[in-house]
């Protein structure tokens with residue numbers, strides 16, 4: 748059976764700088780994969796390639812079919828960014844309804860109705876008429892998650908979703924991610940928060956210098972003391988994560 752999403756010999760260069768060095772990775776339906784690794788190791792570039800947001804050499808497939816660009820990935824792969832990327836001039840309700848209406852071509856009434864139901868499920872209904880600037884960072888990120896979910900994507904990819912949030916707001920976002928994991932969503936989460944990863948991920952990928960160096964189950968990776976760079980990285984982040 749095809750993996751839900753797979754990269755084969757993925758290479759990304761900026762000028763003569765190689766940022767992804769022939770990455771191979773497979774993610775199955777229902778997997779929740781955390782991507783960790785030092786700053787600059789290529790985590791964002793990898794997930795952006797998987798989402799069709801970058802040009803690359805090699806092959807990325809979704810259910811066996813090549814993803815060449817954002818157009819082929821649209822609606823099938825949801826992306827959540829550190830900086831939320833909500834529309835400042837739209838209310839919460841309209842932010843969530845907008846992609847469903849414009850990309851899936853669902854009429855306005857049905858789009859707004861679906862957005863409302865989703866916001867209720869996520870306990871965000873009280874914010875539906877607010878503008879993003881009036882929300883907490885945790886609420887903003889949960890609205891961004893709702894906006895990804897409305898498309899019923901096959902996979903949701905988060906790139907450091909809590910990096911700009913205070914710990915208690917990060918907790919609320921991770922709770923939402925855990926809840927989605929418990930409901931069988933396939934997700935990739937780039938994060939430094941190893942203590943949170945233990946609660947929702949089933950796999951970890953450790954990247955360094957544009958390569959995947961270690962991958963496997965949470966226990967195997969987090970207890971892997973054979974790779975000195977992983978060991979050093981974990982000591983550093985777990986210290987700052989205390």
Ligand SMILES: Nc1ncnc2c1ncn2[C@@H]1O[C@H](COP(=O)(O)OP(=O)(O)O)[C@@H](O)[C@H]1O
Nearest residue numbers: 761764766784785786787788789790791792793
């Ligand atoms: N648009 C770009 N132009 C040139 N270099 C880039 C660009 N985006 C990322 N890079 C470089 O690619 C490397 C990997 O970056 P990135 O994927 O953002 O790493 P990470 O997310 O792990 O911190 C870094 O050295 C970064 O400077």
Ligand SMILES: [Mg+2]
Nearest residue numbers: 790791792907
């Ligand atoms: Mg990054």
